[in-house]
Amino acid sequence: MMTRADWVLMVIALCALPLLYLHLWTPQDAYWDVGDTRAGARGSAKQEPEPSATHGAVADSATGLRIQIAAAAATITPLTPDRQVQVTGPIGESTIEIRAGQARFLSSPCPGQVCVHSGWLREAGQLAACLPNRISIQLLGSRPRFDAINF
Amino acid sequence: MQIQTTAEDQRIAWLAALAITIHILESAFPSPLPGIKPGLANVITIVVLIQFGWRSAAWVSLLRVLCGSLLLGTFLTPTFLLSLSGAVCSIGILWLAGRLPGRGFGPVGFSLLAALAHTAGQFTIAWLLFIPHPALWRLFPVLLTAALLFGTVSGIIAGEISNRQRQCTT
Numbered sequence: 001m002m003t004r005a006d007w008v009l010m011v012i013a014l015c016a017l018p019l020l021y022l023h024l025w026t027p028q029d030a031y032w033d034v035g036d037t038r039a040g041a042r043g044s045a046k047q048e049p050e051p052s053a054t055h056g057a058v059a060d061s062a063t064g065l066r067i068q069i070a071a072a073a074a075t076i077t078p079l080t081p082d083r084q085v086q087v088t089g090p091i092g093e094s095t096i097e098i099r100a101g102q103a104r105f106l107s108s109p110c111p112g113q114v115c116v117h118s119g120w121l122r123e124a125g126q127l128a129a130c131l132p133n134r135i136s137i138q139l140l141g142s143r144p145r146f147d148a149i150n151f
Numbered sequence: 152m153q154i155q156t157t158a159e160d161q162r163i164a165w166l167a168a169l170a171i172t173i174h175i176l177e178s179a180f181p182s183p184l185p186g187i188k189p190g191l192a193n194v195i196t197i198v199v200l201i202q203f204g205w206r207s208a209a210w211v212s213l214l215r216v217l218c219g220s221l222l223l224g225t226f227l228t229p230t231f232l233l234s235l236s237g238a239v240c241s242i243g244i245l246w247l248a249g250r251l252p253g254r255g256f257g258p259v260g261f262s263l264l265a266a267l268a269h270t271a272g273q274f275t276i277a278w279l280l281f282i283p284h285p286a287l288w289r290l291f292p293v294l295l296t297a298a299l300l301f302g303t304v305s306g307i308i309a310g311e312i313s314n315r316q317r318q319c320t321t
Contacts, residue, residue, distance in 0.1 A: 001259070001310045002260070003254050003255065003256060003260065005253070005257075005260050006260035010303070017292060
């Protein structure tokens with residue numbers, strides 16, 4: 001029932017599939033790191049000493065924090081030292097706290113406070129956003145824990 | 152006013168109706184992963200391709216997508232667009248495959264090619280229009296694996312149907 005062309009096609013397909021898996025499933029830090037850290041923020045973040053050991057397993061995955069305000073270009077900031085960053089959006093000033101390789105909205109002028117209630121961002125890829133004040137923050141890193149639920 | 156129909160038109164309508172029925176029955180089953188489904192309606196496309204040629208197969212396939220979406224309520228939605236792009240791609244590759252000199256492909260080859268082209272086309276459209284995120288490509292080989300599996304199974308079924316039909320007519 002199978003012609004020679006069928007067999008050839010089947011063999012080619014069976015050989016090509018593992019190659020595809022190999023090509024597409026090897027870890028690559030293309031998206032999470034490269035495009036966003038033109039200014040070498042990743043490099044500088046890596047040279048910083050690792051944050052305190054309490055969150056050791058967590059902290060080594062995130063290498064920086066991206067702060068996006070409205071339509072302006074995002075800024076990347078390292079996760080050390082621990083500090084508070086004041087960011088001004090359309091409706092006022094939000095405070096972002098960075099501590100032990102984690103980040104959160106500490107306070108916000110928005111009515112809903114959804115961003116503040118998002119709590120600490122612990123792992124690379126995690127994101128918190130304040131829509132009224134048009135500010136979003138996201139932890140960057142080469143090994144994001146999630147992929148389907150944040151993009 | 153009456154539209155003149157040829158025997159071929161009626162045959163296409165019958166076969167398309169059959170394909171639509173399978174399409175709708177299949178849509179009632181839940182899918183383990185978004186984007187993966189057996190695509191048994193393509194069995195009809197392959198059988199038609201082998202027995203009546205590419206033109207009829209293209210008609211049946213496109214009619215199935217159109218009427219299937221109207222009946223399922225997905226007409227002009229993203230689902231419809233994905234379905235259509237998949238059908239167009241697989242019909243295109245079947246046209247190319249039919250030009251192959253020599254004995255060419257059998258039902259399994261045709262079905263496999265159609266399934267792979269369907270998935271690849273659909274995936275590309277999904278990526279371009281709906282989820283332009285690079286991580287989506289991780290799903291690509293998984294979907295192709297499913298296409299390989301279901302394409303082969305559909306092809307075997309189509310081959311079996313063609314054989315039996317040939318036995319009946321002779």
